[in-house]
Amino acid sequence: MFYLIGLGLGDPTDITVKGLEIVKRCARVYLEMYTSILGCPQEELEAFYGRPLLLADRDLVEQGADEILAGAGEEDVALLVVGDPFGATTHTDFILRAKEKKVPYKVIHNASIMNAIGCCGLQLYKFGETVSIPYWDETWKPDSFYDKIRLNRLNNMHTLCLLDIKVKEPTPESLTRRRKEYQPPRFMTVAEAAQQIMTIVDKKDALERNTILNEMSLCVGLARVGHDSQRIVVNTLRKMTQTDLGAPLHSLVIPAKEIHPLETEFLQQYTTIKLEDYNH
CATH class of the missing domain: 3.40.1010.10 (Tetrapyrrole methylase, N-terminal domain)
Structure with a gap:
């Protein structure tokens, strides 16, 4: 078996x-x-x-x-x-x-993170399609994942963003050799993910006057879900680019534009922002 x-x-x-x-x-x-x-x-x-x-x-x-x-x-x-x-x-x-x-x-x-993400207080049945955010480099900056975040927001659904993991990744130089050499392991942080989303927002949503997502939109950063050292922080997208949640693994959630009062009450414990008066 x-x-x-x-x-x-x-x-x-x-x-x-x-x-x-x-x-x-x-x-x-x-x-x-x-x-x-x-x-x-x-x-x-x-x-x-x-x-x-x-x-x-x-x-x-x-x-x-x-x-x-x-x-x-x-x-x-x-x-x-x-x-x-x-x-x-x-x-x-x-x-x-x-x-x-x-x-x-x-x-x-x-x-798994797919159901444990409910620990932040956002209701699981209100999540839309999950997206994966890959690391960018100098020549490869894919942004197709943002279209899914955008669609979820338009349909008033939350988005779970799974952040890139690089384990035993061959170095570009070794790809042309018989003997592979590997890059050190890397794990994307919520700050890195938020920065990449900000870059896309500045480029794409400028045409929509940032009505879908902007630097003041709320997001939820989570680290080490299920561990004793679990951390959850609610912040604006802009401030999340400077938020350090420590060791991996990290996940990022972009909440729906309209949040249920119970979700708001639960999220409030993770931020100093007054959420009940906040424009998501």
């Missing part, structure tokens, strides 16, 4: 009882640390589970599905995923590969 097991968002104890029982009996257990990160070292997981884990890095996750699935028809093999297994489309491919190989599979769900 092949198992996809969600680990949740915090520490080793966030795994479900069902997931832990499966981990303990599997012949091989892989830990996927490419699409997200857990707030503890691999060694802590191994100590809690009482067994070694095989690290599934970017190359293995993207190109080594056959290696991970090998033998799963005769013995139990698990892939551990931070959050929920279906929080990233990458893991859907593992299920399709398993079905193609006629390998039986089972998914063990857990909490």
Whole structure:
């Protein structure tokens, strides 16, 4: 049997009882640390589970599905995923590969940022399409994600922005060599994300006189959701470009233009701005 097991968002104890029982009996257990990160070292997981884990890095996750699935028809093999297994489309491919190989599979769900984002007080059923904000560089500055934020705002829906993670990213120079060299890991902050959105607002929404989004629009910055060190800050988009929420992972929420009174009351604890009188 092949198992996809969600680990949740915090520490080793966030795994479900069902997931832990499966981990303990599997012949091989892989830990996927490419699409997200857990707030503890691999060694802590191994100590809690009482067994070694095989690290599934970017190359293995993207190109080594056959290696991970090998033998799963005769013995139990698990892939551990931070959050929920279906929080990233990458893991859907593992299920399709398993079905193609006629390998039986089972998914063990857990909490992910997609539902835990409700911790900020914004109601989950009022969120529109989730967007991913990529790192920009000198020659590549994609802004198509902003069109989705804009559409959500026009439809009076909140937007969850997932911020870029760069883990085991090849250096541009090494792409032309046989031996790959990798950039240091990077994790986008809410300040970086807000700055990129501000740049797009200044360019695009000037034509609409900034009625969709502007520097005074509210946004919610979150860091390390599900951890003991979780932080939430509500600020204007402009001030969020200067907000330091510390260590990763960060997420950014652009609220709807109209916020329910209960949402306003809950958000108020995270800001000095008087939200009930604020034009979102």
